[in-house]
Amino acid sequence: MDARRRPAVPAWNRPGSLVLACLLSYGVAHLVVMDIARLPGPATGEATALGQIMALALLPVLIVLGFGAHARHVGLFVVGGCGLAAALVGAVLS
């Protein structure tokens, strides 16, 4: 949608969507740690460390994405989709 035609949105929804983006992103990052820790191959401690390295790098990116892509809440849906995918992978691995 053209930015000039975009309807005005009250600013009060920003803190709410930031909190939601943070919670969703944290959940996804935590699932990533759990998934990678369950991967077959490296020792559990090493796999956990790898998961934490990746999840920590992912966390701020997800928050910015979840909050920033506001049109029709695309960002939150993308982050939520990542979480769903991570949960499915976790279910397969466990």
Next chain:
Amino acid sequence: MRETLRTRMGWLHAWTGFVGGLVMVCVFVTGSLSVFDTEITRWMQPEVRVAPGTPLTPAALDVAARMIHEGETHGIPAFLALPSPRSPTLKVLHYDGREFTGPQLDPQTGVIIPARQTAGGEFFFRFHYTLCMQGPAGILAVDIPAIGLLVAIGSGLVIHIRALLPDIVLLRLSATRLRAWLDAHLLTGVLFLPFMVMITYTGVLVHVDRLLPAIPVTSLWSQGRPVSRSTAIRPPHVAPSPVFQPLPPLAPLLAAARAPLGGREAGFILFSPDHLSIFASDASGPFLTRDHADFHLPDGALLATAATSGSIARSVQLLHGLHYARFAATGLRWLYLVSGLCATAVIASGLVLFGMKRRRDRGHTVAFRIGEGLTMTTLVGLPASLCALLWASRLLPATLPGRDGTEITVFFTVWGLCALHALTCAVTGRGLRAWRTQLAMSAVLAGGLLPLDGLTAPAALHAAPAIHAAVDGMGLGAASLALYVLSHLRDRAA
């Protein structure tokens, strides 16, 4: 108000930057100083005049071994920190529930150096990653704002991505004040962006187990539940008191440990009832390892060597090593310090900009004035109270019991008073006056370090001139900066 990506990112950058920035300024300032924590401790203990490079003798090691064995038999486990180019003394340390403390020995004779108790540079380090709060709350109080800083950096990049390269060379000090501050924020922000991302990311990674544990979130809550009655009435398990074996001469063991540790220098020795472990020095490379060689007691036979292998573990060690910078030579540590202070300047200029942009519309509101008071407490009150800690280390009687705790009390008292003054003045509409008062106080405290040092410990100046010149010079630099800002505020008031 129309929502565009830029306005939304601007809001995110401003608020995460402001809220996180108030904490992160404290973390970055103390973290930058922690790069020279050992040297600051030496400044705060002028009685220690051992020259760097003084050789460690078997006699001194034997004295230390006897002290440790005696402590163990009295139920005080201790470890031995070996001399290094940065810290030339031999230290017998134990954990008192808050910090590592214990006597320092001359590495040649083994005689105890009558050094004053001090919070030392260790305090800066502890404050840097816990804000001096006990338990995991302190670590999370630093890690969560650090994630906020990474979010602020990400949103700032989105805002300025098109002008990233031009911003490197754009500094218009003669433009309007807001524009000049923004240019300074962008210039330092773009130049030190890689350092800020690296140091923040690796810093959170050090305690990532607290933030992102590899256990289900539900079990995190169940861990905090009170114990059930059936668990509570169970009699406590009493472990038999261990019998500590006598220690063999340590000098041959140190020599024997070099080969299993890959030729690296030993950093410290841990003692158990039936064996001792010699750990590789953190300064021996960029990988922060806990590789060690174990020796049987009392005969000193080599038991095993523990060395971490595996690419993931090595990567984690490298990331930790990059953050701690214990491997770095003096020049690189100065680069860390300067980069850390420039990163502090980025956050500090962001805090100032946050206030400047909102002053016209919301300057009369209490919320704005509280924000201004908090900004002042962080930007001016913290350096003033850090200087007060250094003053306390010299002015408190050297034999005062609990001296280190008193120094920390002085630090928090001065900071608390600064906060009270800043908030009171800001809320009552005298914010500018409070800035001027606190800047003047900071200039006096920081600039006074040089005469204080010269008057209270003239002999130490000769023993370690580089350390004293660096600390006193940093004080003069901070005082000059405070006076420069103060002169600009006076011009504005006029």
